[in-house]
Amino acid sequence: MTVPENRQFRLKARPTGRIERSHFDFATQPAPEPGPGQALVRVQYLSLDPTNRIWMSDMDQYMPPVAIGEVMRGGGIGVVMKSESDRYQVGDHVMGLTGWQDYCLADEGENAMAVLPANLPIPLSAMLGACGMTGLTAYFGLLEIGRPQVGETVLVSAAAGAVGSVVGQIAKIRGCRVVGIAGGEAKCRYLLDELGFDAAVDYKASDWREQLAAATPDGIDVNFENVGGEIMEAVMARMNLFGRMPLCGMISGYNSGEPMRADFSSILMRRIEVRGFIVSDFMDRFPAATQELATWYLEGRLKHQETVIDGLEQAPEAVNLLFDGGNRGKLVVRVSDD
Ligand SMILES: NC(=O)c1ccc[n+]([C@@H]2O[C@H](COP(=O)([O-])OP(=O)(O)OC[C@H]3O[C@@H](n4cnc5c(N)ncnc54)[C@H](OP(=O)(O)O)[C@@H]3O)[C@@H](O)[C@H]2O)c1
Known part of the structure; x- marks a missing residue:
């Protein structure tokens, strides 16, 4: 397989008000090679969240702020392209902190990504929204x-x-x-x-x-x-x-x-x-709660609404939709096809 290009948003400066494209470097480099216990993941959907704005700042917060020069932190869903880990099989859909980039590495251990069940009867993006x-x-x-x-x-x-x-x-x-x-x-x-x-x-x-x-x-x-x-x-x-x-x-x-x-x-x-x-705070109870949310969704009692923006390159401007009220339901960026 030829090494794909990986576009990444790296934080260049902390916003003082609205988020601008100029707060990021948008650089391209070869996708990383998975080492032992790792898998290469192609990002499909990025979750855009108000907390992205918090992570860009150095205010008192619940995780370390994103460091200047670091790939912007963000949740997402992707598909495993190559694996050196028993945890991940090629073709698995995985969910976790993918970052604002085309490709990321999934690790094992405490930072492992969640492997979604095969043939999920729920759209992938809903796993970032009402069922995620x-x-x-x-x-x-x-x-x-x-x-x-x-x-x-x-x-x-x-x-x-x-x-x-x-x-x-x-x-x-x-x-x-x-x-x-x-x-x-x-x-x-x-x-x-x-x-x-x-x-x-x-x-x-x-x-x-x-x-x-x-x-x-x-x-x-x-x-x-x-x-x-x-x-x-x-x-x-x-x-x-x-x-x-x-x-x-x-x-x-x-x-x-x-x-x-x-x-x-x-x-x-x-x-x-x-x-x-x-x-x-409730992480140990996620599996049972996810099951209940998914059941409500499949029964038609819980609707998932989303606003989808196409293209990783749109991410910085798109986060502002959350502050302008430009989204209805979950805001996601489609980075690549399902
Ligand atoms: N504690 C946690 O673990 C956790 C996890 C996820 C999210 N959150 C928090 O939950 C809240 C909602 O997040 P979300 O992801 O669901 O985003 P969201 O509600 O989909 O998007 C933000 C919405 O907030 C409204 N808004 C923005 N600025 C406003 C303002 N100045 N005054 C009134 N309304 C404003 C806008 O709707 P209108 O068009 O109605 O103005 C906008 O669509 C945020 O505060 C976020 O930080 C917390």
């Missing part, structure tokens, strides 16, 4: 930290996005009243008409605070927080006593470089239980 890390984030944040009860009101922000859309659907499966906050009428209609939410609040409308009040006449029992800032504060001010708040993300602050703040008075007065989490 995105779905798991929604699943554990909502069910473990939010602990929603039948008939309770669950509110989720960034509701038409990857995690938010799954949160709302799981809350419906669990018999809750579900309210989503999203930007624009079209996304709000999508929540109501296609995902079965009970109410939607368009935070880009001038009367969004009134919409929020009208959508939550009995207050809010669980706030699945994805956005932070003034939306979070307005939601917390409508929470019921002893409400639960899984703090999943605060995307409104990621580009600002400023500390992400919250008003603690609502937490005290309403005795809200706030818990931040990272999906990997």
